[in-house]
Amino acid sequence: MLSDLRQEFILHFGEMGSRWGINRTVGQIYAALFLSEEPLCADDLVGLLGVSRSNVSMSLKELQSWSLVQLKHRPGDRRDFFTTPDDMWQIVRTLVEERKKREIDPTLTKLRQLEMRPGSAEDAYAQARITEMRELIELLTGWYDQMNKLETERLVALLNMGAKLQKFAQSARILPKRTNKTEN
Amino acid sequence: MLSDLRQEFILHFGEMGSRWGINRTVGQIYAALFLSEEPLCADDLVGLLGVSRSNVSMSLKELQSWSLVQLKHRPGDRRDFFTTPDDMWQIVRTLVEERKKREIDPTLTKLRQLEMRPGSAEDAYAQARITEMRELIELLTGWYDQMNKLETERLVALLNMGAKLQKFAQSARILPKRTNKTEN
DNA sequence: TAGATGTTTCAGAAAAAACTGAAACGACTG
DNA sequence: CAGTCGTTTCAGTTTTTTCTGAAACATCTA
Structure with missing residues (x-):
């Protein structure tokens, strides 16, 4: 069989x-x-x-x-x-979308919620760490959302261009880190 | 405590x-x-x-x-x-790397192995599907390897450029699919 | 080397997850 | 409406995973 x-x-x-x-x-x-x-x-x-x-x-x-x-x-x-859908790309998109929904989003919610908490001094470090994690996840998911908007053909073209993309990244201006000081 | x-x-x-x-x-x-x-x-x-x-x-x-x-x-x-490492980016890289090693690589090996099999007629469809999956995974991991080579600063810059990247993708020439025919 | 301090291993206990068969359910069909 | 065909639910069982305490091990120190 x-x-x-x-x-x-x-x-x-x-x-x-x-x-x-x-x-x-x-x-x-x-x-x-x-x-x-x-x-x-x-x-x-x-x-x-x-x-x-x-x-x-x-x-x-x-x-x-x-x-x-x-x-x-x-x-x-x-x-x-x-x-299963014929289109493998559709499968991948669905998979990522669902995993994001179940694994990332609840965590992001929790992190934001913990960040809001009026922080006692002993938690200063922990809260900083949480913020760091939240920002990183937001950066990644935000980028993912952008990619997700592309039609599959363009996305494939982009993925096929590993080397060129590297060059593109070279040209990317690196922005100075934001600090707490008010710089003028 | x-x-x-x-x-x-x-x-x-x-x-x-x-x-x-x-x-x-x-x-x-x-x-x-x-x-x-x-x-x-x-x-x-x-x-x-x-x-x-x-x-x-x-x-x-x-x-x-x-x-x-x-x-x-x-x-x-x-x-x-x-x-844990101080650098969140290092953490992410490690995480992805390890998951790739444990979840993707063994599958890729298995897929390649199944693809090689002299295929009976009844398996034609299945083998085509397997090839499709293998190619897609290779495209994604290949691209990931490229990204992974970037230093963190450039990578962050790239991720921050969602919109611009979209434009870049627009300009990406979509290559015709490779076929088995020897085209001259 | 005997003792102190810390880590690892492992067989069995406990807990969690997956799976089954039987019964309930729902929706057509003559 | 009674019967058929198919799906879903669920209490109980089986399997798997996780966790524990005790013992073995390893290393340093007096």
Whole structure:
């Protein structure tokens, strides 16, 4: 039912899953869908992966909440079929977007909240460190938002231009660090 | 011993840890070190976090394997003290580097290996998909390697130039896709 | 070398996460 | 409405991961 090639790919993503925050079955289901030209339904996955029906159901729900799978329907068939988007770039964008939402945004919120706190003297260093972290994250996410606006073609072109981009960076004027002093 | 502010930060990173592949104690220890102006020793952390000595020991080892903490020694004191690097950028670089090593590189290896396989007809689609994934990952990591070469100052300047970078991308010539045909 | 101080290891306990089967549910269909 | 087909939920079990305390180890010091 499943060629060695696909088997191996699927198992790899199952294992890999645990290094991310993803559980094995979710990883395997995603991998199976990714490699399948045809949409698959829950029972297909049960057969392919040998896990329980309910596990498949839960895992698909999880994948849907990540917007990583698409629901398809066949005319005259009540079952839900699933695929991954054809466009790999779309997949990457979704993945980054969702991870940002779940991993970065809550942290940013927390950091801002801690920063606001009227700080006792003993916390001066900690608060400075928190600010530093917040600023860095904002810089990175802000930049990411910019990149995300580009259409895929331009983005690919940009990524392909590693060397040229380096040159561009050379020309970038480095702004003096902002200090607390009011400099005139 | 631990102000509310720091307490909260530490707990947040403990929770957050699980969304990454990191366990709670590891996250908490890292957070505690991050906020501490002074290096801390294992027993300090036991006191601060209320976990067992051996847990702290294991977790510190884990953090060391990630190169996320630095060992310090005080003259005339046999104990190991730990800090996080002062430079946030260094932290980010390390983090990305290590995650790449653990999460991307093994996958890339596996993908290449599967791609080489003499493909049976039924695997044609799967293999095409694998190639697509491999190429995309290579593009992204290749680009990352370029960025990683920049000194921090230039990198920051570049990141701060979101808008300008967009314009730059506009000007980027979009190269025609490479095909198998030998074009003259 | 005996003792003091600090770190690491490891087998088992505790906690958390993943998974299952069975039952509930929902929505069409004759 | 009764039956069919498919999905979802959930209490309980299994598996995995994390954590602990005790013992082993290592190094310095009197």
